[in-house]
Amino acid sequence: MNGSNHSVRLGLIDGDGIGPEVVAATRAVVDEAVGAAGLDPVAWVPLLIGHAAIAAHGHPLPEQTLSALDDLDAWILGPHDNVSYPDRMRVAPGGAIRKRLGLYANIRPAAAFAGVRATAPGIDLVIVRENSEGFYADRNMFAGSGEFRPTEDVAMAVAVFTRRACERIAHEAFRLAQERRNKLTVVHKANVLPMTTGLFRDVCYEVAAQYPQVRVTDEHVDAVAAHLVRAPGDFDVIVTENLFGDILSDLAGELSGSLGMAASLNCSDAKAMAQAVHGAAPTLAGHNRANPVALQLSAAMLLRWLAVRRRERGLTEAADRITGAVAATLAAGVATADLGGLASTSEFTEQVTARVHRR
Structure with missing residues (x-):
């Protein structure tokens, strides 16, 4: 065609x-x-x-x-x-x-435009957000919700991370990094969530072996939030799980000028x-x-x-x-x-x- x-x-x-x-x-x-x-x-x-x-x-x-x-x-x-x-x-x-x-990938670019008063004029990055699992209660169960209340005074939530989902979003992010500046940051919180976000981090590094030209680093989500405000130009492609990606992309959108500019x-x-x-x-x-x-x-x-x-x-x-x-x-x-x-x-x-x- x-x-x-x-x-x-x-x-x-x-x-x-x-x-x-x-x-x-x-x-x-x-x-x-x-x-x-x-x-x-x-x-x-x-x-x-x-x-x-x-x-x-x-x-x-x-x-x-x-x-x-x-x-x-x-x-x-x-x-x-x-x-x-x-x-x-x-x-x-x-x-x-x-x-x-089954829309498993959420691609959210953030870039400053000439003529727009951006908080971070040098920002030009893409956040690749895993869209099907993680901490989102409406998407991480076959039936029912991952958020529930066993008693009136207790609310609980289940986060789901599977190797398959981590692998496919990692491939999406690495392919995008190859089209841009060959730099990818894996965002997680493995210091306190070692089994769930640790699996996400580790699988991304496993997939990285198939993309040797892409430089890979990883950071905790809280550090990335601070780093985005201080030096957004240090980032090219960010790959992360559902909730972290949602929050970081809103922050990046505002840094580029306005959420009214934030495409996905x-x-x-x-x-x-x-x-x-x-x-x-x-x-x-x-x-x-x-x-x-x-x-x-x-x-x-x-x-x-x-x-x-x-x-x-x-x-x-x-x-x-x-x-x-x-x-x-x-x-x-x-x-x-x-x-x-x-x-x-x-x-x-x-x-x-x-x-x-x-x-």
């Missing part, structure tokens, strides 16, 4: 809060970039989660949506606000989708989901003030993933056009309020779509 021109089918899920606004802004940029790259228009497949799904189907993550995702290779997921769902429906759609579809891709070998790191921000919903950059950059990551899977150079070009247009727009001083700018969501998106055609 190298150089072919077949239409791409992508799921499109608005989500809650600012979701419909940033998803619409992302769709507009993707459509423009795909057209500029000379590809057929994207075949969008709209799907429901969250409050819209509750209203239509009585559940925040209906079977209709899950069945449709089974038939798709890739989709864009808007943020959701599961804390506002009725008590009996407090499912987190993103986590449930990751578990059902959830993927397996067969499926991928673009999802911004930030939440639904319900207080901003409907005001045309949300920053769409995180989801737009997430969509670019999705197109690059598809380009490799389909061997389609045009999708790589479309992804490059999106990232280049976002960077050029920010460098020109156009930004939303969270970045200290005056642009609305739609105004920022218009500026990006206009720059998509410039190489």
